[in-house]
Structure formats: C-alpha cells, structure tokens
Amino acid sequence: MKILIIEDDREAADYLEKAFAEAGHTAHVARDGETGFALADSGEYDVMVVDRMLPRRDGLSVIAGLRSRSNTTPVLILSALGEVDDRVTGLRAGGDDYLTKPYAFSELLARVEVLNRRATARETETMYRAGDLELDRLSHTVRRAGREITLQPREFRLLEYLMRHAGQVVTRTMLLENVWDYHFDPQTNVIDVHVSRLRGKIEKGFDSAILHTVRGAGYMLKAA
Amino acid sequence: MALRLPAIMRTTAARLSALYFILFALCAVLLVFYMTSLSASMLNTQTMETINEEVQGLDSAYRRGGLPFLVRVVEQRSRQPGANLYLIADSNGRILTGNVESLEPGVLEADGWTDQPFNYQRYGEGSGERRAPSVSEIEAPPAATETRHAAIALVSRLPNQMIVLVGRDLGEPERFRGVVRQALIFALSMMALGGLLIWFFVGRRALKRIDRVSEAGARIMGGDLTGRLPVTGAGDEFDRLSENLNTMLTRIAGLNEGLKQVSDNIAHDLKTPLTRLRNRAEAALAGDRDDAGYREALEATISESDRLIKTFNAILMISRLEAGYSAEALAKVDLAIAIHDVVELYEPAAEEVGVSLAAPVEGSFVVDGNRELIGQALSNVVDNAIKYSAGSSEKPDVRVSIAAGGGEISLKVADNGPGIPDQDDRDRATERFVRLEQSRSQPGSGLGLSLAKAVMKFHGGRLELLQGNPGLVVVMTFPSAKGE
Secondary structure, three states, rough: OOOEOOOOOOOHHHHHHHHHOOOOOOEEEEOOOHHHHHHHHOOOEEEEEEEEOOOOHHHHHHHHHHHHOOOOOEEEEEEOOOOOOHHHHHHOOOOEEEEEOOOOOOHHHHHHHOOEEEEEHHHHHOOOEEEOOEEEEOEEEEOOOEEEEEOOOHHHHHHHHHOOOOOOOOHHHHHHHHHOOOOOOOOOOOHHHHHHHHHHHHHHHOOOOOEEEEOEEEEEOOOO | OOOOOOHHOOOOOHHHHHHHHHHHHHHHHHHHHHHHHHHHHHHHHHHHHHHHHHHHHHHHHHHHHHHHHOOOOOOOHHHHHOOOOEEOOOOOOEEEEEEEEEOOOOOOOEEOOOOOOOEEEEOOOOOOOOOOOOOOOOOOOOOOOOOOOEEEEEEEOOOOOOEEEEEEEOOOHHHHHHHHHHHHHHHHHHHHHHHHHHHHHHEEEEEEEHHHHHHHHHHHHHOOOOOOOOOOOOOOHHHHHHHHHHHHHHHHHHHEEEHHHHHHHHHHHHHHHHHHHHHHHHHHOOOOOOOOHHHHHHHHHHHHHHHHHHHHHHHOOOOOOOOOOOOOEEEEEEEEEEHHHHHHHHHHHHHHHOEEEOOOOOOOOEEOOHHHHHHHHHHHHHHHHHHHOOOOOOOOOOEEEEOOOOOOOOEEEEEEOOOOOHHHHHHHOOOOOOHHHHOOOOOOOOHEEEHHHHHHHHHOOOOEEEOOOOOOEEEEEEEEEOOO
16 A cells, blocks of 8 residues: 655654555655645555644645545544544545544554555445355345344444454544544443454354454454 | 824824814814804994995985085094094095095095995094194094004095095904904913813823733733732723723633643643653563563553553543633534433443443433533543442442433433542542542543533533432533523
C-alpha cells in the first residue's frame, strides 16, 4: 500500500515512515500543506495521513482542495484537537477517519489498512464470507459450516464489521466507533466482553478459531 | 495624523465642548442676524411713515398760509431737536431755509423718495457758508466727529417749482446696529466662558475618573489580578462600568484559580503514573532479561502510558466542558435511547462480574444535548455502579430508571453496593482526582464522576449522589428539551 504522510513534525513523520515500512507499506512524507497537496494531487496514493495543523496550508484545506478536484483518496486526519466538534469538522471537510494525538501506532496502522481503498469495495457486497463463516447482510443471517447461528442485533453488527475487514486488524476503539457510534474510551474494556461473547457463538462447537485477538492491537477475523 | 492636536484637544470632553460652542455660536449669530434685519426693516417703515406725516403736515400748512406760512413752519420745526431734516430750496437748488447746510449733489433733482441713503451736513456743522436763517440753534449730533450723516428723504415740488425736502437721519438705526453687535460679542464671549467652565468642571471630572479606571486597569494587566476598579458609589454610568468590569475580573480570577488547581492536580496525579512508568523502564533495562521479558516490560510501559493519555484526555474534556463547550454540538437526544445504548454496551461486562444490570425504561425522554457526552457521562456512572456493587452483596444489582416532571428529567442509577454513607464524602466524590478511601483498591483515575458532573453542568442540569438503602443512587437531572 502507498501511503502519503503530511506531517510537519520531523520526528513524528520519520517514525511513521519507518513504522509503515516495517509493516510492509511504502510511505512518503510531505512536511507542509502545499507540498502535500501537490503530491496527493497525483492520485497515486492508496491512503493519506494528514495532520490538521500544517505550515503553508492547513490540513483541512488540503483535503477540501483534493475533494473539490474529485480526488477520492481515503484520508485519515491526525489532530491534537479531539473534541466532538473538531472531529465533525474534520469529517465534514472530506476526511474519512479521525485520530486524536497521542495515538498508538497499532491503532493508526489498523485504521489506515481499513481505509485502504482497495479494501473498501466490500461496503456494497451483500454477502460476506470468511472460510466456512457466512454473513448475509440482506436476510440478517449468519451461518457457519451450514449451521445457522442466532445473534443479537448488536452482535450481528459487530460480526458484520469484523467480516467486512476480515484479515485486517480491528481495534477496540474502531469497534466502539463503528458498531456503537461512541467516540470515548469506556473505563472498563466492555468491548472485550462483547467480542468474547460473539466468539463463543461463532466458535463453540466448531473445529477452528476464526476470531483472533491481536496482542496490543485488537482483533482480527480470519479463517485458518 | 499629520496635524497633531495638543493633548488637551485630544480628550473627548474638550472636543465635545468645542463642538457645542461652535454650534451654539452659529445659532446665536443666525438668530441675531435674523432679528436685526427684521428690526431694521421695521425701523425703516417707521421712518418712512414719520416722513409722510411730516409732509402731510407741511402740505396742509402751505395750503393754509401759502409759502410764507410754510417757511415759518419749517423754520419752527427745524429748531426742534430730533432726527428730522427739513429743507426748502428754489428751483435752482439754492437752499432757502431748513436745518440742512449742504447735500450730496443730485438729491434734489428727482421727486419722490431718495433711491438710497445720501450724505448731508447739518446746518452749523459745516463751513457755515450758507446764510444763516433765523434758525440759530440746532442740536448737534452728540460727540460726532464725522460731520456728514446719512439720511433718507422725500423730495416734493410746490406748484411754484420750489423744492421741499423732508428727511430723517439714519443715525438711530446705525446706533441700534452697534448695540446689537456689542450684545452679540458679549453673548458669544459669555458662551465661550460658559463652555470652558462646563468643560472644566464636568469634562475634566469625567476624564479624571476614566483615567483612574485606566490606571487601575493597567495595574491589573500588570499582573495584580486581585486589584479592582474604583467604584465611587454614585451609581452612575462609570460605577456601572467599573462594577461590570470588576465582576468580569472576579470571573477571570475564578477561572485562573480553577486553572491553577487543575495544573496542580495534573502535576500531582500525573507525576505518580509517570514515575511508575519511568521506574518500570529503568527496571527493565537494569535486569538481565530475555526477549520475552523485555517485551513484557515494554507492553506494560505502553499500557501505562495509554492510561496516562486517557487521564489526560479526561482532564482536558472536563476543563473544556467547564469553560463552556460550543452550543453547536447540541441536538435533540432521547435519554431512553441513550440509556438503552449504554446498558446494552455494559450488560455483558456486568454479567461477567455477576452484576445484574437492568433498565426498565419505556417511552421517550427528549433533552437538548450531545449524545456523545451524555453517553460518556452515563457510562461512567454505570461503570462505577457495576464496579462498586460487584462482589459486595449477595445479589449485586444496578438499576437505571428515568422519570420526568416539573420541566426536568431525572435519570437514576442505583446500585446495591456499600454506597457512600458520609455526606461529605459524597460531596467530595465528584471533585477532580478525588478517590475515596474505599475506592483506592479499584482501578480508576478519579475523574469518572467529575466528568459526568461537568457533562451535566454543561447541559444545564446537575448530578447528585444520594445514599440508597443500601447502595449509592446517582441522580442526573436534565432540563427538558425546549419545545417539548
């Protein structure tokens, strides 16, 4: 995956560049808004990571400029501002995801991989499959190895999200944001309990594990 | 500004005084001009009427006694003091009698009213060239250095071509004009003096007070936030201004104090975990470990710093809420749905620790709010309730209920744990970083209830802690949505 990082802080940008490279991606860095805009305008990147406060041209203006030129490259906004309003403005300007500093790289990586435009095509599919697990988004039914599994509505949405991003790491905050639509950190890790309940339903009585815990990052749904 | 006015002219009071003075002076001058021109035309009319009467008198004298009688009457009248002019001349313009010694040439040539004032010399004032008639004593104009005077006159001819002139000296209107001019100068100088006095006593006093306020302001800006602006007690605009500014200063001082408290708390409560973090990293470096050991130490370091970030975010959030969050984030929020969402989120976690979490909520309870913030506040309260009731009773139970009434909606979260029996402790429990003795053993930042309280305050509501029987009851009261 080709990633464009627009970040003015040298240390942060170098760290991101190296970390993305270690994760197997190619990352380019632009240190100001104008350069970032020029690079992004080529349209050759799969995902962009844009800091909000940039020299020469503000991050939101870069995104809005790209969008007005029909550039649809997915954008993740990085910001030190984390209020509800700030996030709303960021997403309204054309951002696809919003992450508040300080963040864990695992969180950023997971979100960037999910944003990758080659992966987002699954949005429109009506049937998700991972190994012998099937989820029908129209009839709201889940089967594993042909056996129907009854899920609560929230469990269904949780599994739906995990299956849409099958093979990718999904963090707890991503689940909380996308399945529950909350953007705060619950004091107790309530998400883990939901996931383990779901895991019980889709793994119990079957031979193989399919919902894996990724240490220090989150979860991944992947058929053996 | 190219033209630098003297300092005094740059004050508002001086400018206003000057402006008023100019306006009033202009009005006065206009008024006086109008009045003088009115009176002058009135005087003129009066003069002409007098002359007409005189002419009529002389006419009847002529008709009664012919020329000799007319001459006698003219001579008689000439001797009387006054501004009237009389003259009888022959057809060649030679003066026969009257109180006029000489005239501007041409005055006697046309009959009727003289077109414009003409100059003349009274008898006895000039060279005395003309043969003196029996008129010997004619009152000279008082203190006249100029012996020629202006006058208007009516010239008429007798049937024998003799010329009779009756006129009136214009000295009187001239004097009147002089008086008016003097009065005008006097009035204007009085006005200027009055303006100066008003400026001195009113303007300067006001200026001095403004200066005092500015000085106090400068002192306060210099860093002395305890300083206040002077209030004289007069209850006027200046006092109101000072009082408002003082209220503002008190609010600023309060916010400042709050900020200081927050930074003290941050210093205190973030230093502890930071020290722990540092110690852990140091210990990891000091010991001889294998890869797994290092990994474990690093993971512990990361989770410790994550906790720090969470605490930090919570502090920031509370501060921003207390400073007044933007009202744009408010929308209609149904508390019944909010409760359902939070309970649904926590239900598995509660079950995990053996707590039964129930929310028998029906209907719809709409408030003006922010779903995200309400969700966070409620989840903090529910989280607490689960944490403290778990394991502390036979059948740990957390119940969320809601009731509306009196323009308010009250959301209750009741647990059957130990609660907080002491009133003071309950009051302190919502303060930042306060962790009561009983809760030291539980994980937490001490910010959960503070955040919930800040959220409630932001929504114009309140958060109260009550002692249940047993357990703690947290009551979150919202004002009902407007228009509901």
